[in-house]
Amino acid sequence: DAKTTQPPSMDCAEGRAANLPCNHSTISGNEYVYWYRQIHSQGPQYIIHGLKNNETNEMASLIITEDRKSSTLILPHATLRDTAVYYCIVRVGGGYQKVTFGIGTKLQVIP
Amino acid sequence: DAGVIQSPRHEVTEMGQEVTLRCKPISGHDYLFWYRQTMMRGLELLIYFNNNVPIDDSGMPEDRFSAKMPNASFSTLKIQPSEPRDSAVYFCASTRANTEAFFGQGTRLTVV
Numbered sequence: 011d012a013k014t015t016q017p018p019s020m021d022c023a024e025g026r027a028a029n030l031p032c033n034h035s036t037i038s039g040n041e042y043v044y045w046y047r048q049i050h051s052q053g054p055q056y057i058i059h060g061l062k063n064n065e066t067n068e069m070a071s072l073i074i075t076e077d078r079k080s081s082t083l084i085l086p087h088a089t090l091r092d093t094a095v096y097y098c099i100v101r102v103g104g105g106y107q108k109v110t111f112g113i114g115t116k117l118q119v120i121p
Numbered sequence: 122d123a124g125v126i127q128s129p130r131h132e133v134t135e136m137g138q139e140v141t142l143r144c145k146p147i148s149g150h151d152y153l154f155w156y157r158q159t160m161m162r163g164l165e166l167l168i169y170f171n172n173n174v175p176i177d178d179s180g181m182p183e184d185r186f187s188a189k190m191p192n193a194s195f196s197t198l199k200i201q202p203s204e205p206r207d208s209a210v211y212f213c214a215s216t217r218a219n220t221e222a223f224f225g226q227g228t229r230l231t232v233v
Contacts, residue, residue: 048164051210051226051227052224052226052227053125053212053214053223053224053225053226053227054164054212054214054224055224056221056222097164108154108166108169108177109166109222110165110166111156111163111164111165112163113163114163
């Protein structure tokens with residue numbers, strides 16, 4: 011799997027959009043960008059994934075650059091419950107497989 | 122479905138004792154993963170099973186660690202003998218083909 015780089019921490023005001031960046035310059039053509047999050051004391055939770063087109067679901071939006079070397083996870087209206095560690099992972103698609111989680115980005119939503 | 126169920130939620134044991142962590146995957150899921158999480162090393166994959174068969178145990182730190190999956194609804198992770206550096210949160214996750222994984226609530230292990 012390709013390596014990813016994320017900032018270790020970010021703050022976001024409650025109600026504002028949280029934009030979490032991820033660099034994956036060595037991504038291969040068949041690899042997807044996946045995002046997970048881990049709320050304190052819980053197991054990781056899948057958020058969203060994409061190949062090259064922008065994606066949106068009820069939780070978040072995923073913007074992938076045209077060259078696919080970076081992406082941004084957007085939480086449109088962050089709430090205190092969005093405070094968590096967010097992991098960006100690059101891997102082949104087709105369901106969950108052996109996944110290596112990095113350190114991720116600790117997002118703190120501030121009231 | 123109740124989700125992935127792990128037990129116990131918390132375990133405190135003395136160094137040298139045997140520790141057994143348990144996991145019940147979601148019914149119908151044929152993949153099961155064991156992870157360990159510490160502040161220093163983050164979330165590490167230890168081992169995973171497919172159809173009750175261990176596929177990759179390259180993440181198991183040493184011979185003191187062993188994992189079994191005797192049937193589709195139960196798996197154990199055993200540490201014998203336990204050491205203080207084994208203190209961590211251990212997560213179990215399950216999935217089936219073309220779906221995402223669901224994680225349990227974890228077992229917080231403290232070895233004193």
